[in-house]
Amino acid sequence: MSARTAIVKRDTLETRIEAEIHVDGGGSGRFDTGIPFLEHMLDQVARHGHMDIRIRAEGDLHIDHHHTVEDIGIALGQAMADALGDKKGIVRYGHAYVPLDEALTRVVVDFSGRPGLVYGVHFPRARIGDFDVDLFKEFLQGFVNHAKCTLHVDNLRGDNAHHVAETLFKALGRALRMAAARDSSGGDTVPSTKGML
Numbered sequence: 001m002s003a004r005t006a007i008v009k010r011d012t013l014e015t016r017i018e019a020e021i022h023v024d025g026g027g028s029g030r031f032d033t034g035i036p037f038l039e040h041m042l043d044q045v046a047r048h049g050h051m052d053i054r055i056r057a058e059g060d061l062h063i064d065h066h067h068t069v070e071d072i073g074i075a076l077g078q079a080m081a082d083a084l085g086d087k088k089g090i091v092r093y094g095h096a097y098v099p100l101d102e103a104l105t106r107v108v109v110d111f112s113g114r115p116g117l118v119y120g121v122h123f124p125r126a127r128i129g130d131f132d133v134d135l136f137k138e139f140l141q142g143f144v145n146h147a148k149c150t151l152h153v154d155n156l157r158g159d160n161a162h163h164v165a166e167t168l169f170k171a172l173g174r175a176l177r178m179a180a181a182r183d184s185s186g187g188d189t190v191p192s193t194k195g196m197l
Contacts, residue, residue, distance in 0.1 A: 004180075006082035010075045014067040015059040019075035023083045023180050025052025033057040033072065035065055037131040038139075041169040042072075048098075049173030069135040073142030080147040084180060087111055092191040094179030098171040103158030105167035107175040110150040113197040117144045120154040121168060123161045133161060136168065149179075 004023035010016070029046035031039035033055060046053040055076065059068030084090060095108040105121070117140055123133040144151045153172070158164040183191065190196055 004083045004085070006079040008075045008078040008082065010071055010078070012067075012071065015057060015071040017059075017068075017071050017075040018054075018056045019072070019079045020052075020054040021076070021079040021083050022052035023080075024050075026050060028052045030054040031056075033068065034059070034061050035068060035131065037129055037165075038065075038069060038072070038135075041136075041165060042076075044166060044169040045173040045176070047173065048170045049177040051173070051177070065132065065135055066138065070138045070142045073139035074146050077143040077146030077148075080143075080149075080176075080180075084111065086190065087113075087197045088190050089182050089188045090191060091179055091181045091183045092197070094175040094177065094181075096171040096174035096178070098167045098174065100163045100167045100170075101160070103160060103163035103167045104156045105158070105164065105171050106152075106154045106156060107168070107171035108152040109172075109175045109179045111148070111179055111197060112150045113148050114150060115145045115148055116150040117141050118152045118154075120152075121164065122155065123164055124159055125161045128161050128165060133165065136165065 007020045009018050027047040027050045029043040057068055092111050097106050119137050155164050
């Protein structure tokens with residue numbers, strides 16, 4: 001079986017991003033983005049998704065985090081799409097419910113080839129440290145647009161913003177892991193009646 005890996009470089013006037021993913025890795029994350037809380041969340045995706053993810057980013061953080069967070073999502077989505085290739089033999093669908101104390105979030109993903117984000121997350125406060133929680137949606141929108149997947153994210157309950165964020169990203173990792181897994185019963189076919197995704 002070929003290794004499902006990819007490296008993507010994205011250079012704009014606002015950011016310079018390099019994202020590397022190994023879908024069948026062991027859960028190792030290495031991040032150098034200048035945004036510590038985002039790195040903490042990306043580490044959840046790597047660990048709970050059992051993927052190796054490396055991201056290096058330089059952005060216009062003197063303005064705010066927006067461009068860098070969005071472009072990291074774009075680059076990671078491109079890397080995921082490249083690593084999965086034609087998607088032959090993958091499960092395609094994945095889902096996870098993840099609790100953390102009082103918080104509970106559900107994430108459902110379909111590597112459908114059609115970008116779509118349904119985002120039902122309402123944080124109890126606007127910032128976690130100096131991180132603007134609105135940027136999580138921007139990250140996910142960039143990711144789904146370029147991974148070409150449909151993603152439903154619903155926070156079912158939670159009073160602590162940090163807990164809500166962690167359940168979101170842990171569930172994202174587990175759902176991606178399930179959807180990207182090789183389907184032991186499906187052979188080497190594309191999981192679609194269209195014959196392509």
